[in-house]
Amino acid sequence: MVALSGPRLRALRGEDVSMIFQEPSSALNPVFPIWWQIGEGLRAHRPKMTRKEIRAEAVSALEAVGIPDAAERIDRYPHEFSGGQKQRIMIAMALALGAELIVADEPTTALDVTVQAEILDLLRDVRDRFDTSLIVITHNMGVVADLADSVAVMYRGRIIERAGVKELFAEPREEYTKKLLAAVPHLGRRSAWTALSEEQQQEIEEAPPVVVAEDLVIEYPGRLGKPAFRAVKGVDFTIRAGQVYGLVGESGSGKTTIGRAIAGLERTTGGSLQVLGHEMNGVREKAFKPVRRRIGFVFQDPATSFNPHLTIQECIAEPLIVHEKALSAGQREQKVRSLLEAVELPGDYARRYPHELSGGQRQRISLARALVLEPELLIADEPTSALDVSVQATVLELFRELQQRLGFAALFISHDLAVVDSLAHRIGVLFRGDLVEDGHGPDVLQRPQHDYTRKLIASLPVPDPAEQAKRRAAFAREWGSGAAAS
Amino acid sequence: MTLSNPVPPGEESTADTDLAAEAATVAAGAGSPWYLRLPILSHLRRSVGLQRGMLVTGLVLVLGLLITALLAPLLAPYGFAATSADGTAFGTQQPPSAAHPLGTTVTGFDVLSRVIWGTRTAVAVMVCAVAASLFLGVALGLLSGYVGGWLDRVLVMLADAIYAFPPLLLAIVMSIVISGGQSNAWGGILAAALSITVVFIPQYFRVIRAEVVRLKAEPFVEAAKVVGTGHRRIMGTHLLRNATRTLPLIFTLNASESILTLAALGFLGFGIEPTSAAEWGYDLNRAMSDATSGIWWTGLFPGLAIVLAVLGVTLVGESVNDLNDPRLRTRRKRRRSEKKVAA
Numbered sequence: 001m002v003a004l005s006g007p008r009l010r011a012l013r014g015e016d017v018s019m020i021f022q023e024p025s026s027a028l029n030p031v032f033p034i035w036w037q038i039g040e041g042l043r044a045h046r047p048k049m050t051r052k053e054i055r056a057e058a059v060s061a062l063e064a065v066g067i068p069d070a071a072e073r074i075d076r077y078p079h080e081f082s083g084g085q086k087q088r089i090m091i092a093m094a095l096a097l098g099a100e101l102i103v104a105d106e107p108t109t110a111l112d113v114t115v116q117a118e119i120l121d122l123l124r125d126v127r128d129r130f131d132t133s134l135i136v137i138t139h140n141m142g143v144v145a146d147l148a149d150s151v152a153v154m155y156r157g158r159i160i161e162r163a164g165v166k167e168l169f170a171e172p173r174e175e176y177t178k179k180l181l182a183a184v185p186h187l188g189r190r191s192a193w194t195a196l197s198e199e200q201q202q203e204i205e206e207a208p209p210v211v212v213a214e215d216l217v218i219e220y221p222g223r224l225g226k227p228a229f230r231a232v233k234g235v236d237f238t239i240r241a242g243q244v245y246g247l248v249g250e251s252g253s254g255k256t257t258i259g260r261a262i263a264g265l266e267r268t269t270g271g272s273l274q275v276l277g278h279e280m281n282g283v284r285e286k287a288f289k290p291v292r293r294r295i296g297f298v299f300q301d302p303a304t305s306f307n308p309h310l311t312i313q314e315c316i317a318e319p320l321i322v323h324e325k326a327l328s329a330g331q332r333e334q335k336v337r338s339l340l341e342a343v344e345l346p347g348d349y350a351r352r353y354p355h356e357l358s359g360g361q362r363q364r365i366s367l368a369r370a371l372v373l374e375p376e377l378l379i380a381d382e383p384t385s386a387l388d389v390s391v392q393a394t395v396l397e398l399f400r401e402l403q404q405r406l407g408f409a410a411l412f413i414s415h416d417l418a419v420v421d422s423l424a425h426r427i428g429v430l431f432r433g434d435l436v437e438d439g440h441g442p443d444v445l446q447r448p449q450h451d452y453t454r455k456l457i458a459s460l461p462v463p464d465p466a467e468q469a470k471r472r473a474a475f476a477r478e479w480g481s482g483a484a485a486s
Numbered sequence: 487m488t489l490s491n492p493v494p495p496g497e498e499s500t501a502d503t504d505l506a507a508e509a510a511t512v513a514a515g516a517g518s519p520w521y522l523r524l525p526i527l528s529h530l531r532r533s534v535g536l537q538r539g540m541l542v543t544g545l546v547l548v549l550g551l552l553i554t555a556l557l558a559p560l561l562a563p564y565g566f567a568a569t570s571a572d573g574t575a576f577g578t579q580q581p582p583s584a585a586h587p588l589g590t591t592v593t594g595f596d597v598l599s600r601v602i603w604g605t606r607t608a609v610a611v612m613v614c615a616v617a618a619s620l621f622l623g624v625a626l627g628l629l630s631g632y633v634g635g636w637l638d639r640v641l642v643m644l645a646d647a648i649y650a651f652p653p654l655l656l657a658i659v660m661s662i663v664i665s666g667g668q669s670n671a672w673g674g675i676l677a678a679a680l681s682i683t684v685v686f687i688p689q690y691f692r693v694i695r696a697e698v699v700r701l702k703a704e705p706f707v708e709a710a711k712v713v714g715t716g717h718r719r720i721m722g723t724h725l726l727r728n729a730t731r732t733l734p735l736i737f738t739l740n741a742s743e744s745i746l747t748l749a750a751l752g753f754l755g756f757g758i759e760p761t762s763a764a765e766w767g768y769d770l771n772r773a774m775s776d777a778t779s780g781i782w783w784t785g786l787f788p789g790l791a792i793v794l795a796v797l798g799v800t801l802v803g804e805s806v807n808d809l810n811d812p813r814l815r816t817r818r819k820r821r822r823s824e825k826k827v828a829a
Contacts, residue, residue, distance in 0.1 A: 263712045292714030305705040308813065309727045319713040355813055369709070 015045055018094035022106040024086035028078040034058065035074035038093050045097065061096035062089070064129075065122060083251075084115035091119075091126065101133045102126075108143060112250035112415060117459030117475065120146050139389055141184040142461030145169060145468045153177050165465045183393035184463045185418035192244065192400075193425050193441040204425055207240040210276060210377050210409040211262055217270030218257050231257045233433040234271060239426075241376065244403060244410045246424025246441075248417050248456070253430040255413045256300075259379045262411060263297050264288050276376060293323040296370030296408070300382040302362035306354035313350035316340075316369045323373060339368040343398060360391035364398065371402065378403075378410040384419065396423060417460050421445060429453045454478075529809045537815075541805035547798025555605040566603035566764035569594040579781050589783035592772060593760070597783055601791050603764035607675060608745055608795055614679030615686065615744040616737060622683070623690025628729070630691070631698030632721055642695070645688035654750055657681035661756045674758030678751055682744045689736055697729035731810075734803035741799045745792055766792050 004012065021027040028037060038061060039054035049057075055074060062070035065088040078086060087107060094102045104123065108116035124147060127134055136147055144151055144165065151168045153161040153176070161174045172178045193201070218232040232254040239245040249255045260266040262275050264283065273280040278291050299305035306315050316336045320327055327335070337347045343364040354362060363383055370378055380399070384392040400423060403410060414420050420427055427444045429437035429452065436450035448454045458475045462468050533541050554561060569576055580590040588597035630641040648656070660681030664673070701707060702725070710720050749767015752758060758765050766788040773785035808814040 265708060265712060289714045292712065295712070297709065297712040299705045299709060301705060305709050307706045307710075307724050307728065310723070318710065318715065322713055322715050322719070 011045070015097055016099060017101045017103065018097060018099035020087070020090045020094060020102060020104040020107045023110050024083055024090055025078070025110075027090055028086060030078050033075050033077055034062070034081075034089055037078075038062075038074075038089075038096050041093060041097050057096050058092075061092040064095055065089070065092045065126075067092070082115075083111050084119060087111060087115075087119050088122065091122065095126065095130060095132075098130075099132065101135065103135045103137070105137045106139070107136065109138070109140070113417070114250060114455055114459045116143070117461070120461070121476075123147060140461070141181060141389065141463035142468070145463050145465045146461040146472065153180070169463065169465050180390055181463060183390045185393075185396075185416070185422045186464075187418040187421060187445065187457070187460055187462055190422050191441040191445070192421065192423050196425070204240060204243050207242050209238045209240050209274075210243075211237075211239040211245075211411070212274040213237050213258075213271070214273075215271035216258070216261070216268060216273050218254070218261055218266060219269040228269075231433055232261075235430075235433075235435045237428050237435060237438055239377070239409050239411060241409050242407045243426060244412055244424045246420030246427045247411060247413045247430060248415065248420050248427060249430030250415060252432075254433045255430050256381055258430075259297075259381050259411055259413050262377075263295055263379050264292065293319065293373045294376045296373070296375040296378040298363070298366045298370050298378065298380040298383045301386055302359050302366055303386070305366055306362065308353065308355060310353075311350065312336075312340075312352050312354065312357075312365055315354065315365065316350075316372055319369065319373050335372065336368075339372055340365075342371070342402065343368045358391075359387050360395060363387060363395050367395075367399065367402070371406065371408075374406065374408075376408055378408050379413070380410060381413045382415065383412075385415065392419070399423065417445075417456060418462075429456065529806050532809055532815065533805065537805055537808055540801050541809070544798050544801025544803075544805060547794055548802055551605055551609065551795050551798060554602055555609040558603050558606050562599040562602040564596045564599040566595070566600055567761045568596065568599070579776065579784070581781075582783055588787050589781075591769065591784050592776060595760070595769075597769075597787050600764045600769055601766070601787050604766040604769070604788065604791060605795070607748070607758065607763050607765045608792075610675045611679050611682070611748050612741050612744050612799075614676065615682035616741055618679065618683040619686035619690055619740070620733075620737065623687040624694050624726070624730075624733070626687070627691040627694030628698055628721055628726060631695040632702060632717070632725060634699075638695075641691070645691050648684065648688050653685040654747070654754075656685055657747055657751055658754065658756050660684055661751060674763065677756070678748045678758075679744070681751070682740075682747050685747070686740050686743075689740065690733070693732050693736060694729050697732070698725050701725050701728050731807065734807040738796075738800040738803035741796065745796065 028034075035055050035058040038058040039049070039051075042049055042054055042057055058074045059070045062074060067073060067085060067088055078089075081089065090107075091102070107123070108119050111119060120143060123134060123136070126132055134147075136143065138144060148165045150162070150164050152159045153168075153174065155174075155176050161168070161172065161177050163173070168177070169181065172181055196204070214236055216232055216235045217230065219228040219230050222228045235254075235258065237245070247255045247258065257266055261268050261273060261280060264275075264280065264285075268281045271281070276291055276294055278288060280288075310318075313333065313336050316339060317332045320332050320335060324332075333350070336350055340347050340349055345361060345364055345368075349357070349361075349365075354365070357365065363386075366383070370380075383399070384395050387395060396419065412420060412424050417427075421441050424441065427437070427439065427441055428435050429444065429450070431450070431452040437444050437448060437453045444453065445457060448457060455478075458471060458478065462471065530538070530541060530545070564571055576586060576590045576594050576596060578590060578592055578594045580586055582589045586596050586598065588601065590596055591600070626641060630638045657678070658681075661674075661677035664677040664680055707720060707724050710724050715724075745767065748765065749770060752765055752768035752771060758768070760768060769788040770785060770792070773781075773788070776782075776784045
């Protein structure tokens with residue numbers, strides 16, 4: 001393989017080896033219809049193919065990956081498909097060429113958990129039906145437990161451990177593997193609510209509310225002549241002082257919109273949203289500005305949430321410059337240093353620029369910036385979804401520790417139920433703008449009321465092959481094979 | 487789950503050590519005297535390798551241009567409008583000689599003197615035109631992009647309208663409006679500068695506006711909004727500093743274009759009379775007919791002066807641009823330690 005020349009390699013690609021990429025939306029060319037893109041690979045290997053043949057192949061490939069009305073849909077463009085469907089199309093492209101080996105590079109990282117379960121199911125199905133070998137590259141131990149037969153663990157460019165999947169999860173040999181497995185949040189274990197003593201639970205339950213949403217509606221204005229898009233449809237919830245409220249939902253469910261509305265980045269259209277005693281519906285920026293210093297916000301993507309021209313010092317000090325004008329430069333610097341210490345980073349990081357830090361370090365800085373004014377409420381919008389598992393574990397640990405020490409209320413938004421459960425005292429599940437579930441961790445996980453919550457819990461792969469096999473069987477019983485369209 | 491995390495791949499490891507080494511130099515830089523923190527000087531100190539070479543070359547050329555402009559009366563052997571000295575005429579189209587190192591023109595001016603005096607006009611027009619259009623264009627672009635709405639629409643439409651107008655025609659109209667067609671030294675310079683300003687504003691405006699519109703949606707701007715940062719601070723600190731990346735390029739292109747527009751105005755008779763100020767473009771145009779008859783010195787030297795002036799400004803602009811962006815800046819310490827690793 002290494003010594004192959006360009007043309008030989010090209011012949012090999014597609015027919016023998018094919019690849020599925022991490023980000024399905026950027027792996028497809030947006031200006032060509034689906035059949036053309038599937039045909040591109042076919043034409044490269046069989047130049048004499050006619051248009052009709054290509055279309056027929058494309059239809060059968062799409063049908064094989066469970067896209068309904070394939071004959072009609074091959075003329076559509078990538079943007080007309082959802083993320084899960086696009087990933088199916090990528091798999092279809094690999095299948096159309098009859099690849100014997102499919103390399104899947106983080107095939108489900110960009111997808112929601114429920115869709116992920118379907119794609120994993122499809123991949124397993126493809127392996128069984130077409131006798132294809134699969135190399136799945138992933139950081140998600142749940143996916144590994146769900147799909148893999150044998151596992152190789154890589155660390156710093158080397159494979160440090162190779163074992164069968166059951167063996168690896170049962171008794172990992174290497175130190176790194178052990179720590180990696182320990183870092184994976186496991187659904188249902190270490191629930192944040194059960195970790196509290198009864199008095200603490202009582203205390204949180206009786207604390208004054210910080211955020212109260214009643215029948216909250218948020219709409220995005222539609223284009224001329226089209227109705228507005230309703231992102232949040234009448235949601236009720238309460239966040240009390242000192243409480244961590246976890247908001248879970250798939251992308252597009254409106255969870256980020258709610259977080260942004262609380263921070264005053266989005267206007268509410270209906271109902272009532274009380275933030276720290278201020279009504280957000282129809283609020284004026286001037287009236288809300290003093291409240292802003294009591295709210296911290298941690299953004300999802302650590303790469304873009306810092307001004308690249310400012311040093312870490314200036315980034316963290318920004319809220320101080322705005323709200324504490326009396327502070328001298330020296331006092332500000334001292335405050336920044338103490339915060340850097342609080343997020344477990346050395347003080348001399350203050351002079352660096354954001355691009356010189358890793359993602360995990362940047363997310364710590366983000367936390368420091370949010371906490372610099374000692375807010376009563378912190379909104380964390382998917383703060384760890386851009387991070388690796390082991391880094392995620394340390395950031396979550398830091399978050400938990402700071403929350404306990406400083407006692408701020410927090411809205412923790414995430415798509416990962418296991419992460420939320422390990423952190424949040426109360427969990428809300430959003431589904432297409434409706435809050436379908438609202439309760440304490442164990443209640444939501446063990447006695448889910450809504451169908452969607454049960455599906456969400458069932459489709460989350462747990463990092464344990466034996467348990468996951470059971471869960472998979474249960475999932476298939478209840479919702480059928482995932483090969484149906486998402 | 488308290489775990490001393492296994493150093494995640496690419497997290498702390500190698501980048502950390504040389505960053506730590508670098509912290510010392512960065513710290514040392516902050517405590518340096520004020521004059522070393524001035525824009526160009528601090529850039530020079532921060533630069534290494536090719537970037538430094540470019541910056542130094544550019545600086546030498548620009549400094550040469552500025553010094554020549556400043557000391558023109560001392561450097562030039564004759565006045566810019568002199569056709570004779572001590573009662574003897576220079577003669578026309580004389581080849582280079584001891585009395586006239588670069589020869590004389592068709593009208594009997596000394597080429598060397600005209601080239602040296604010409605730096606004054608060039609610098610004056612460049613500074614006036616680019617400074618005026620830079621400030622106006624950037625301010626309007628920033629405001630238009632950030633505020634948006636109807637203000638944005640009106641301004642964009644205006645910019646497009648100016649764009650659609652032939653620039654030279656606009657320049658001619660402006661010069662007639664400003665100086666009434668007369669052309670004394672400052673009248674001509676201001677007319678040329680202002681007409682160039684009007685033509686250039688839309689360029690700055692559009693570039694800055696496009697960047698601001700893009701940046702406005704970036705999370706770091708939202709992060710500032712969440713904190714409650716005022717509009718002025720958001721525009722100044724977060725938007726302007728990130729939006730100016732492409733400015734030096736337009737800035738330098740416009741600096742050269744302003745010289746060319748000045749020359750074109752001169753050619754058409756709306757520029758500066760040769761008796762009120764020396765101007766390379768005018769000389770170049772007068773030298774056009776000479777070139778066919780083998781008289782190379784009248785055209786070569788004013789042309790060379792334009793090239794060197796533009797090259798100097800461009801080099802400085804480009805390297806300052808690279809050095810301003812922490813992501814494009816090459817860093818000394820890191821390169822050294824990389825070499826060590828390689829060895």
